[in-house]
Amino acid sequence: MTGDEERHMAVYVFGVVAAEHPYRRLTDLVGVGGPDALVRRVPAGATAAVVAPAPTQLRARRRDLLAHQLVLDCLWQLGPVLPMRFGVVAPDEEQLRAELRRAAGRHLDALAQVTGRAEVNVKVRAEDRMARQHAAADARRVMDELRPFAVRGAEGPPVEGCVLNASFLVDEDRMESFLDRVIEVDGTLDGRCRVRAFGPMPPYNFTEPIGA
Incomplete structure (x- = not known):
């Protein structure tokens, strides 16, 4: 296939990453679809x-979900990344470039907000x-106890x-300190509920999708 x-x-x-992200240290990463x-x-x-050829039939199969997560984990370990949810497809590179240029300021601001930070998911x-x-x-108590240890906190679906x-x-x-506090809070609920933390991970819930 030619470049054109x-x-x-x-x-x-x-x-989305900053132009100076050390992406070149990643070689032979395989995307979604095979x-x-x-x-x-x-x-x-x-x-x-950071992209790959879009599969002709995109489905949320386990192997593709894991491939999506692996690529983002590898990127995130090297530097800040604005992760997309599974299934984001751009019509072609030119339209994607146009959108990146249009939203460059917003993306750079968002990258600055997540630099040196990670997401932790907490379930009770x-x-x-x-x-x-x-x-x-109990839900209010857990949120109140953990918020002081985080930059931001938000309830999910x-x-x-x-x-x-x-x-x-x-x-x-x-x-x-945050993860230690999760353990401490878990011990204060008298066994009624269990508090569990998942992460750290890329900031999926603290970025906006392309075109938002």
Whole structure:
């Protein structure tokens, strides 16, 4: 396939990084859709999108979800990234570049906001029916206890069996304190609920999608 043909094909977008992100340290990363979907960068001035050829039939299969997550984890370990949710496809490189240039200021501001920070997801699961009677109070308590240890906190959509599903943006140098606090809060709920943290991870819930 020639470079010109590649530029006019739909691309699957993993995320946005700054132009100086050390992307070149990643080699042979495979994207969504199979072994031929090699990951590459689409530069546009001060920022760049990390992409791969879009599969003809995009479905949320486990292997593709894991491939999406792996690419973003690798990028994030090297520097700040604005991760896209699974399934974001741009019509072609030229339209993607135009959107990156249009939103460059917003993307750079967002990258600055997540530099040196990571997301932690916290779930509070009720152990039995009686525990659900205290659900609202326990959820508020957990949020109140964890917010001082984070830059931002936001409740997410309901999750079956959980009284709270929340995400927190945490400074890397406060991550240990945050995770320790999760354990401490878990111990204060008298066994009614269990508090569990998942992360650190890329800041999925603290960035806006391309074109937002």
